[in-house]
Amino acid sequence: MELRHLRYFVAVAETGSFTTAAEQRLHTAQPSLSRQIRDLEEEVGVDLLIRGARGVELTAAGQAFLEHARGTLAQAQSAIDAARRAARRLKPVFALGFLTGQEIEWLPEAMRVLRDELPKIEVTVSSQYSPSLRDALVKGDLDLAFMRPEPNVPELEYRLVVKEPLVVVLPSDHPLAACEKIALQQFIGETFIIVSHTAPTVRTVIDEFVLQSGLDIRASYEVDNLAMAVSLVASTRGLALLPCYARNFLPSSLTSRPLAVESPTIDLVIGYSRANTSPILSLFLSRIDHLLARCRSIAAENQASIA
Template sequence: MVLRHLRYFVAVADAGSLTLAAEQRLHTAQPSLSRQIRDLEYEVGAQLLARSVRGVELTPAGKAFLEHARLALDQAEAAVAAARRAAAPAKPSFALGFLTGQEMDWLPEAMQTLKDVLPDIEVTVSSGYSRTLAEALMRRKIDLAFLRPEPGMPDLEYRLVAEEPFVAVMPSDHRLAGREAVAIEDFRGETFLGMSETAPTVQAAIEAYLKRSGVVLKPAHKVDNLAMAMSLVASTRGVTLLPAYAKNFLPWSVTSRPLAGDPPTIDLVIGYNKTNASATLKLFLSRLDALIARCRTKRGSIPDRPRDGGPG
């Protein structure tokens, strides 16, 4: 079995289409890709993909094979990287991940902490959904990430960085935008935008807050990410609840207000794999408290954005 067959199979499974996988991901002809898949199925001794009106679907055998194929490719990639490092030792490296948007607050201090430890270190930075970052930590694709505490990740260790309050988000000219603070009861009768399953921790925090407040709000739409939330708030004139860091992304047509009373909060944590024995990771963790203190001081010295004419 050759790795090329595994790469082709994973590409088709992810794309859900032989045509899309061939043209957009593998840059090969579809007939050639079909032959490679047939060769793989012959070697495995089971049909892995089935054609349907929606493209191709994984058979039960294909579903079982997919996870192992991904793991084999990850291991092969890690083996190549290890061999290259051994052949030509490179500078120390460290891979950081951020829940999209959090790098604005935390990346400068994280970089400074790493440079203080190892001035010549090479740092790679990525951002994405919290769940995606957690999976990358599990696979040792990244060393450390600023994310939400994701359930079902037993190999990950979390350390609390901050407790972020939720804020009310609405159009800039909304009737509630003139208030100093917004009570959750004020959302009754409004077009409410909920959170989808792509952010389960945020979704759970909002639902728990609504239940605690005794307020029933049926989401007219569910959002997947910050960009979608801003777009739907502006286009539907809806209201929603988002962690406070979302204020960094508000366009002129959208604003935010604090929640009255005791607002819900959501944890921002740093996560890392318990099996990661990186000396750089250990040094970074030993300086984490100082990093958090510096970031809190800087954020505390920055005034809130003005209410008139722009986002709050």
């Protein structure tokens, strides 16, 4: 008796039809299925099914056999799952985190660093707010994250990737879209959309920039993420100050412009725990200079395109 015999029997018992079981559950020919069930009944030594005009019914022996057949198949699947989990654990896991939206730009760069190691390791990727990435690094749930430098976390080490300038995001047909650059004074009287404290580093930079200008510019809306910012700019025809990577996610109905003054910048860093002894992390960090050089070259090109 083989597991396939049990699978065939359970499929026929549950569907009540050789035809349905063959075509929809087992994807095999009905004559082959009927032959397999006959072989099973011969091995068991009793009839398990009653074949009639209205379909298939279980005999009393078939009812008893069905319960044990299901249990055996479940145990077999559990054994398979356990073996696969054990095999996966043989590979070291390297857990990467990204500030939501940044993975599109920086995940390929990170994977390029690990290219030679990829056959030997399992890489997991998560996308979260920067404070959540901070917590995951401290707990050991992540090995490394592309994030904002979160203050007052002595357990973490940061290395600068790029300094991202703020840009103005606005509707493509907004009157200010005709300007090559936008002065902060032009925000006065406009709907101003600002990030909430879910992104505390970005919010602090924007608040300080507006405060130092001495202008009476107040936010009309606060948004928790980039998708909300894009949606509100489109629906309210307002203006938003966002890190320049937001340009990668703008639909054709929105555009971006640089500020007329020197733009404040927001650091994007890689963060990791000082206590993390992962050999994959050590390897990644040993190769980080090449990655950072590439990142800064890309950033320089992006800033040149903004200017």
